[in-house]
Amino acid sequence: MAVLVLGDQLHPEYGPAADADRVVMVEATAFARRRAYHPHKLTLVFAAMRQFRDRLRESGTAVDYYECETFADGFDAHFETYPGDDLVVMESPSYGTSDRLSSLVKQRGGTLEVVENGLFLSTREQWDAYAGDPPYRHENFYRMMRRETGYLMADGDPVGGEWNYDDENQQFPGEGYETPDPPRYEMDETTREVWEWATELDGSYDTDPPGPEWADPEPFFWPTTREQALDALDSFVDERLAEFGPYQDAMLDDDWSLNHALLSGAINVGLLHPGEVIEAVIEGAREQPDAPLNSVEGFTRQLLGWREFMRHTYREGMPELASANQLDATEDLPAAFWTGETDMRCLSDVVDGVRERGYSHHIERLMILSNFALVYGVEPAQLNEWFHAGYVDAYHWVTTPNVVEMGSFGQGIFATKPYASSANYVNKMSDYCGDCDYYHTKTTGDGACPFNTLYWEFLDRNEDRLGDNHRMGLVYSHLDNKDDEERAAIRERASEVRSMAESMEL
Template identity: 65%
Template sequence: MTVWLRGDHLLRHRGPLSRRPDEPLLLVEAESFARKLPYHPHKLTLVFAAMREFRDAVRESGRTVHYRRAETFADGLAAHLDEHPDDDLVTTEPQTDAARERLRSLVADAGGTVQFVPDERFLCSPDRFDAWASGGRYRHEDFYRFMRRETGYLMDGGDPVGGEWNYDDRNRETPPGEWTPADPPTFDHGETVTETAEWVAETFAGGYDGPPYGGDWADPEPFRWPVTRRQAVRALDHFVTYRLADFGPYQDAMRGEAWAMSHSLLSTSLNLGLLGPEEVIERAIGAYETGDAPLNSVEGFVRQVLGWREFLRHVYRREMPELAGANQLDAQEALPEFYWTGDTDMACLSDVVDGVRKRGYSHHIERLMLLANFGLVYGVEPERLNRWFHAAYVDAFHWVTTPNVVEMGLYGAGVFATKPYAASANYVDKMSDYCSGCPYYKTKTTGEGACPFNALYWEFLDRNEDELRSNHRMGLMYSHVDNKGEEEWAGIRERADEIRTMAREGEL
């Protein structure tokens, strides 16, 4: 029997590799994966370099590693099974039933068999989630409290530590002008990362034939992400020591000169399996217990890992494949080109897209309330924006982006989002410093120079009134809709049409 680990399941001290210490390891590095989308080069460098570093570390421990570099996974499996006929493979469960059957067929076609074992990158098993969800509609807050009780994290007997389940009211502050976040961690990457980055640049530049910009749309800075277990642990140490205390109050804030703010930057390591959710949660809770981080910061971080990450994984598992193509608001617009180029006069979107082009990263509020919010009110077809997120971000996998973008960002399915997260320039101005340096006027809705978010926001509510007015969470918004006269609505619709024309022509 051989343990087969896929490139985002690099678990060495847990999972099937640790439970079968005498069996060899198979890794298949398939180039075809990297040609499916115009991936950010840092995403490709991250995955391929992490696989190669993992291979070397396991070999150094004395274990046999079969490392196959092939055009497709099917080719790599066929090459392995040609050399090891009738081998039985064991691998972790993929996220959906369809993916499991696809992997089973690939192995069977190559002449082998495969068995699946639980994915230990997560804390909540499918059976446990399914039992919880059997009562009806998904509700994240209920699931999060369920997981707190199940794990005992931040619990005092049957009650939450501190007496409250969440501290959102303390975690929406804007930092004072003199506040400066700790610098993000850096790593002394060796030859493997250097060689992999060069290989990625040579092999995949222009290697994607779809619209609009091939494989050359990004403008990458030097690669900065952890690719080994040791580096990931250092990243965790850095976050808990220097950034966690300020994470909570400023987690929703945006500053042009501080791309990372006090966010953890641990999503790549969690999603590859270099870190486990339990260890990052327990390190954060430990900081609270020793007085090194306040409860609101620690609870906010635990909510992201124990609640949101686990919740989305299972929503994806249960709602695919319908979720990927969901479009309940019938949005049909193409993705504006500035998502790829950053070429827009809107200061917020220009800066955030520029950061994505450089680093393959922006934090969660920039993703939800700038990039997805614009797509929502503009009317981008959800599948198109999801494809961009999947290609653009270093921490993106389909199970991550699909529920976050299609459902949470664009209100595409209505399976757990209770309202669309639409906002005008007022929100952007409240939570960021972008508006003060933007040529568009945050206080204007119509006419030349009016911020595009404003007219698009009101036109979105008008356009989707049949779908949204009955939503009890939209009552206040529609009371403002009712207060606008026909002349004002004519100006709003005219400005929204102008904005779409400008966006389509690359002049926004």
């Protein structure tokens, strides 16, 4: 029996590949033209696959590696050489993938055994025992996972006496705050070959109309080998963990990385296991007296709690989640999400970061990009496509619940209110508003910040759907205080904002 290894299962110590004599891998390049994928993402996936192939071969494992257009082509070649071959693969977290692979293999006379994915920390059985009926609650799930794993637990209680230190992780750094530069990894010959292919591909997509280009990205620098990924983990623990927590929600115009771990890409292709990452963070904090518990707990919650929660809520919500749109949002995604050309300083800077590196941190994703799309009224599936294409760490299983549900309030499978915000949040947690051409204190009239205008217009147009939501009673009481004239002015300004966005003059 041979082990089929997918491009997001590249850990040498987990799953059936850990002790395999023979491995099968398919590098299907048609995948790269299905969306306007960022060249950093394509390079990470395909370079990491080739590096993993070479690692296995050096260790004595036989690897049949097929570079082809589609998985069907790869399996055609494989079963011509190995008629009736029996394969085993870890279950893909993305909806329908394992079923499609099984069908392709069966059509060619082989068999495919699908086993549990060992690159997560929770099982389907644990989820089923916990979950109950939606809306699912992340905090309850997170506490269950802490108990199951023992991470940050002592004698059955949370270390420090509290489960959650989020209220300590919403600080804004003072003027002149500086963070260590994150590691950047030089491209070797294998990675550079993929990078050159990926950048030449830019703009050549199978989409109709053809996808836009990610113009002028930075040279690729993300880890593509196990050794580089471990080095990146060490760098985070040694240099940025201590101040990760307090400032994890902050946004700075001239500091794209702050103290974030920047490990999600490596984890999501399997170069790192989430368990070893959490354990390295906990152990590293023991050796660092200046690493506060709120930093360690905040990081653990993102990986042990939120990432695992996304995997299960995606599985529960699909296939309906992918097209969910309970607010009936119909606007097209503004061109500024592709070009970064807008006078909104926050939106421009975050989009430019995605264009350059395929990355922005979680608050920029939720409270700038998704928040703007939500109050603007963007169809959730369009926003999800953009995230899926643009981010180096993006996969359907993780973008869909984050973007469609959390960011767009698309289904209600776990979100109990929309994460809509005015410019107040951006002004509180960033340095964008001070030099912006728009006024964060204005809601209507010339120069009014689009976040303010669209926020109140969002509440106004969705009052029938959201007005009785108990978590939104306060904001709707503020809307009720606005008279007909003020509401009319908000609607007029919102129409102007959309016109400016459509004409690329926002």
